[in-house]
Amino acid sequence: MNVRNLHRARTTAGIIAVIMLLAVTFCVHRVYAAAGMPEFQTVKQIRYTKSAAWLFQEPKASAPKAVKLKKSRKVRVTGISKAGWSRVYDSKKTYYIRSGRLSRNNGYLVAIDAGHQRKGNPSKEPIGPGAKQKKAKVSSGATGTSTGIPEYKLTLKMAKKLKKELVSRGYKVKLIRAKHNVNISNSRRAKIANKAGADVFIRIHANSSTDSGVKGALTISPTAENKYCKKISKKSRSLSRAVLSEFCEVTGAKNRGVMYTDTMSGINWSKVPVTIVEMGFLSNPKEDKKMNRSVRYQNKMAKGMANGIDRFLKRT
Numbered sequence: 001m002n003v004r005n006l007h008r009a010r011t012t013a014g015i016i017a018v019i020m021l022l023a024v025t026f027c028v029h030r031v032y033a034a035a036g037m038p039e040f041q042t043v044k045q046i047r048y049t050k051s052a053a054w055l056f057q058e059p060k061a062s063a064p065k066a067v068k069l070k071k072s073r074k075v076r077v078t079g080i081s082k083a084g085w086s087r088v089y090d091s092k093k094t095y096y097i098r099s100g101r102l103s104r105n106n107g108y109l110v111a112i113d114a115g116h117q118r119k120g121n122p123s124k125e126p127i128g129p130g131a132k133q134k135k136a137k138v139s140s141g142a143t144g145t146s147t148g149i150p151e152y153k154l155t156l157k158m159a160k161k162l163k164k165e166l167v168s169r170g171y172k173v174k175l176i177r178a179k180h181n182v183n184i185s186n187s188r189r190a191k192i193a194n195k196a197g198a199d200v201f202i203r204i205h206a207n208s209s210t211d212s213g214v215k216g217a218l219t220i221s222p223t224a225e226n227k228y229c230k231k232i233s234k235k236s237r238s239l240s241r242a243v244l245s246e247f248c249e250v251t252g253a254k255n256r257g258v259m260y261t262d263t264m265s266g267i268n269w270s271k272v273p274v275t276i277v278e279m280g281f282l283s284n285p286k287e288d289k290k291m292n293r294s295v296r297y298q299n300k301m302a303k304g305m306a307n308g309i310d311r312f313l314k315r316t
């Protein structure tokens, strides 16, 4: 072995020694860390904070607090320990939070009313608390001019789709009706949403016109002067605007603007922010077919309404 080769051999041995030393140090560190660290079962879950809560650097109460999260904040859980900690991935870093601070639910309840029912109820009820003016308890609704499908079937289909979409976003959902054969007046629908303590009451309808060329979506809101539901009129206007703009954004439907009226019993009796979504015109053959026959379009309508609710509740 000449001097040059001897030198090379020594260098190689040195490098190997350093690598081994590093490996041993790493392993010792791992074992040491594992001893103090509760075991985490790997999971992949979306959860929400029940109230404002801290993310910690390590899964122990004495660890430094890193980030304070607001109520209803969405978090990605990557692991759960039996010691009561969840490992979360947030802003590209791993943190820990007490599992008890998290919930499957985002803290909001949405009441969904599928407009109409199998048979309308022409007997009358006051249009609002203390109102002299009366209107039919439930009107019979429109019918698809091309498909022949009645509005009450489309509205329930969409209510169920919207429910699914909202549940996947962490919402709790109350369906005012889950079948066609019911007899629930518009004022009672509002009272059910009130009693449930809904954060949002969304009423799903489809429109109709004598002109088959008329198309597009609109939402209905109480006016600023509404005397029956003054407390929620401002919030209902903002809900109506948010839902309509997101609905039209996702579906591409023509935006017909928010319609303001104080003649809707299901709005006037409401004590929670409320909007009526008129998704499109059943009197327009093209819109009728899209709404009733295209599952893709139905999914877009549900997504658009859910985006609007998210926006209203400032969850985006």
Ligand SMILES: [Zn+2]
Pocket: 115, 116, 141, 142, 151, 205, 206, 207
């Ligand atoms: Zn209707």
